[in-house]
Amino acid sequence: MTKNVLILPGDGIGPEIVTQAVRVLDAVNAQFSLNIQHESALVGGSAYDETGSPLPEATLEKAKAADAILLGAVGGPKWDALDMSVRPEKGLLGLRSNLELFSNLRPAILYPQLADASSLKPEIVAGLDILIVRELTGGIYFGQPRGIRTLENGERQGYNTYVYSESEIRRIGRSAFEAARQRGKRVCSIDKSNVLEVTVLWKEVMEEVAKEYPDVELTHMLVDNAAMQLVRAPKQFDVMVTGNMFGDILSDAAAMLTGSIGMLPSASLNAEGRGMYEPCHGSAPDIAGKGIANPLATILSVAMMLRYSLDAKDAADAIEAAVSNVLDLGLRTADIASKECETVSTQAMGDAVLSAL
Amino acid sequence: MTKNVLILPGDGIGPEIVTQAVRVLDAVNAQFSLNIQHESALVGGSAYDETGSPLPEATLEKAKAADAILLGAVGGPKWDALDMSVRPEKGLLGLRSNLELFSNLRPAILYPQLADASSLKPEIVAGLDILIVRELTGGIYFGQPRGIRTLENGERQGYNTYVYSESEIRRIGRSAFEAARQRGKRVCSIDKSNVLEVTVLWKEVMEEVAKEYPDVELTHMLVDNAAMQLVRAPKQFDVMVTGNMFGDILSDAAAMLTGSIGMLPSASLNAEGRGMYEPCHGSAPDIAGKGIANPLATILSVAMMLRYSLDAKDAADAIEAAVSNVLDLGLRTADIASKECETVSTQAMGDAVLSAL
Numbered sequence: 001m002t003k004n005v006l007i008l009p010g011d012g013i014g015p016e017i018v019t020q021a022v023r024v025l026d027a028v029n030a031q032f033s034l035n036i037q038h039e040s041a042l043v044g045g046s047a048y049d050e051t052g053s054p055l056p057e058a059t060l061e062k063a064k065a066a067d068a069i070l071l072g073a074v075g076g077p078k079w080d081a082l083d084m085s086v087r088p089e090k091g092l093l094g095l096r097s098n099l100e101l102f103s104n105l106r107p108a109i110l111y112p113q114l115a116d117a118s119s120l121k122p123e124i125v126a127g128l129d130i131l132i133v134r135e136l137t138g139g140i141y142f143g144q145p146r147g148i149r150t151l152e153n154g155e156r157q158g159y160n161t162y163v164y165s166e167s168e169i170r171r172i173g174r175s176a177f178e179a180a181r182q183r184g185k186r187v188c189s190i191d192k193s194n195v196l197e198v199t200v201l202w203k204e205v206m207e208e209v210a211k212e213y214p215d216v217e218l219t220h221m222l223v224d225n226a227a228m229q230l231v232r233a234p235k236q237f238d239v240m241v242t243g244n245m246f247g248d249i250l251s252d253a254a255a256m257l258t259g260s261i262g263m264l265p266s267a268s269l270n271a272e273g274r275g276m277y278e279p280c281h282g283s284a285p286d287i288a289g290k291g292i293a294n295p296l297a298t299i300l301s302v303a304m305m306l307r308y309s310l311d312a313k314d315a316a317d318a319i320e321a322a323v324s325n326v327l328d329l330g331l332r333t334a335d336i337a338s339k340e341c342e343t344v345s346t347q348a349m350g351d352a353v354l355s356a357l
Numbered sequence: 358m359t360k361n362v363l364i365l366p367g368d369g370i371g372p373e374i375v376t377q378a379v380r381v382l383d384a385v386n387a388q389f390s391l392n393i394q395h396e397s398a399l400v401g402g403s404a405y406d407e408t409g410s411p412l413p414e415a416t417l418e419k420a421k422a423a424d425a426i427l428l429g430a431v432g433g434p435k436w437d438a439l440d441m442s443v444r445p446e447k448g449l450l451g452l453r454s455n456l457e458l459f460s461n462l463r464p465a466i467l468y469p470q471l472a473d474a475s476s477l478k479p480e481i482v483a484g485l486d487i488l489i490v491r492e493l494t495g496g497i498y499f500g501q502p503r504g505i506r507t508l509e510n511g512e513r514q515g516y517n518t519y520v521y522s523e524s525e526i527r528r529i530g531r532s533a534f535e536a537a538r539q540r541g542k543r544v545c546s547i548d549k550s551n552v553l554e555v556t557v558l559w560k561e562v563m564e565e566v567a568k569e570y571p572d573v574e575l576t577h578m579l580v581d582n583a584a585m586q587l588v589r590a591p592k593q594f595d596v597m598v599t600g601n602m603f604g605d606i607l608s609d610a611a612a613m614l615t616g617s618i619g620m621l622p623s624a625s626l627n628a629e630g631r632g633m634y635e636p637c638h639g640s641a642p643d644i645a646g647k648g649i650a651n652p653l654a655t656i657l658s659v660a661m662m663l664r665y666s667l668d669a670k671d672a673a674d675a676i677e678a679a680v681s682n683v684l685d686l687g688l689r690t691a692d693i694a695s696k697e698c699e700t701v702s703t704q705a706m707g708d709a710v711l712s713a714l
């Protein structure tokens with residue numbers, strides 16, 4: 001049966017890195033006879049420029065019909081002054097909510113070949129392998145009411161609503177426990193239950209979910225302490241499960257511990273396991289168009305896509321092995337290069353992965 | 358004129374470390390003829406145990422009358438199951454809001470004598486000196502409505518409100534710019550303006566405040582990126598200004614970069630410069646009563662108190678010099694000790710600071 005993949009290059013370095021990732025997808029498609037078809041569509045700032053909307057109806061229709069989506073990145077200073085309702089990020093948020101991609105898996109892994117790139121001492125970070133499971137379609141990102149209003153005294157007030165229901169918490173909890181079962185069997189749930197009522201409910205529901213998974217250990221940690229512990233002793237964590245906003249902050253911190261955010265893929269899944277795959281890093285407008293961006297996070301996102309949504313584990317393994325291979329060979333884009341070493345272009349890195357396949 | 362200081366030992370290691378800090382306060386009081394009087398009161402879990410309230414009326418009255426407050430720490434697992442309205446943290450939050458202590462100053466400084474304690478590589482962290490200015494009486498910590506309700510479909514939903522008005526943002530902005538003027542003249546304001554309306558207003562008002570301080574540079578950073586940059590290259594920051602929740606997370610991460618959270622004081626000030634002073638660390642219930650807690654953050658909080666609220670700069674300088682001195686002599690409590698070195702008790706550390714004065 002044919003599988004349909006929608007390619008959303010997006011903004012900034014998005015198109016460059018996605019080009020390399022699609023080459024890799026095409027290669028494994030042929031090699032493993034996967035019967036994958038793909039087409040592209042507009043999203044983010046480039047979609048806004050073309051159509052006036054960061055998520056055109058045509059893109060949303062194609063996204064709903066696809067078996068999986070590969071996204072580059074969205075946003076950039078060019079669109080910063082736009083009203084929030086049409087900013088590039090709205091394209092991303094619209095995809096997440098319309099497709100109900102509630103479960104965001106963000107691995108933070110230290111590649112042994114890149115150990116030097118971390119700001120942390122080797123003994124603190126060697127062997128790091130955390131999975132952050134972030135709720136992606138609820139919380140303060142989507143809570144109503146929201147906006148900026150004028151008070152009676154004439155001054156303006158901004159407001160947003162942080163909200164979670166039991167069922168939203170339960171489904172992301174189950175995602176985390178399922179993932180933990182495949183790994184270290186430990187879930188650490190992050191809250192601010194000493195201050196925020198919504199996270200008191202979060203903590204309670206996580207305890208209920210834990211009863212369904214007697215083989216997995218659940219602990220709780222306050223978000224401020226979690227931020228500290230990620231710096232102090234990150235290897236204490238296996239799976240961390242958190243809401244949308246805390247997850248945004250902690251997953252970026254965790255990714256940066258590895259020093260190689262250009263290496264980290266992510267998956268955003270819905271209840272049926274369909275998903276959107278994208279690098280953890282952003283659109284890096286400062287280096288866009290220069291041909292120096294690191295395509296590996298996007299290439300590894302293709303591997304995640306094959307594994308989680310396209311039932312093609314062997315092809316996923318092959319891509320991951322090829323990436324490891326090119327790192328062993330010493331190939332480095334500028335972002336992961338140590339001072340002495342030569343750097344390769346986005347395209348050359350793509351070439352290298354292709355020949356290692 | 359007599360100055361009145363209220364001492365709030367609190368819970369966990371609070372009483373032990375405050376005891377040493379009060380000895381130091383008494384010593385400089387005599388040495389510099391400061392005419393400081395102090396009395397103690399109950400707050401937090403110990404206040405709840407005694408009176409049924411984490412912030413008894415008597416404590417609040419004394420706090421309002423005091424020129425400055427020295428607090429140890431509040432909270433502990435003993436009180437975790439209590440309803441949020443009477444938990445120890447409510448005592449702390451109640452003091453902050455009742456006294457309008459809106460400006461929380463949290464320095465993150467690497468002590469050169471303790472450079473080894475950091476998880477970060479020396480070249481990343483040597484010389485680190487960041488000041489985080491956190492809004493402390495607004496934002497999602499205090500926003501209404503809040504609670505847990507039952508929806509029509511029978512499931513529960515938790516909700517909190519993230520809210521800031523222009524005047525709240527303006528006054529914390531001014532605190533940050535004033536502080537920056539005394540230091541590196543750079544303010545980085547943290548927001549999530551690509552998603553949250555309240556932080557769009559935050560960013561706008563910061564721009565307005567910046568016009569009052571043409572000698573200080575203002576930049577903006579998204580909170581997720583800020584969490585990354587703190588790990589990647591923390592020395593890029595001078596003053597960071599943020600809301601209550603982001604400030605809670607980022608200031609703890611920043612403090613932990615130094616590896617010595619047992620060394621970091623904090624000040625929470627109101628519009629008149631009156632304030633509450635406390636260590637950045639918590640009540641550490643696991644080591645409470647063992648006599649091994651590090652009193653230096655609390656002792657340095659006394660120095661901050663003398664400097665900011667009691668107009669006694671010389672005494673503040675003397676305490677800071679004495680602390681530096683004992684570090685030079687190699688004295689270490691367990692939390693800041695490297696593997697090989699001997700450790701001293703809470704009391705012995707207090708003794709050493711006293712004799713270095």
Ligand SMILES: CC(C)[C@H](C(=O)O)[C@@H](O)C(=O)O
Pocket residue numbers: 075089092093248551552581
């Ligand atoms: C671009 C932005 C809206 C997005 C988010 O905050 O979720 C990004 O930071 C991410 O983490 O995917």
Ligand SMILES: CC(C)[C@H](C(=O)O)[C@@H](O)C(=O)O
Pocket residue numbers: 194195224432446449450605
């Ligand atoms: C104890 C808790 C309520 C408090 C906070 O979240 O503000 C603490 O973490 C702090 O940072 O002072």
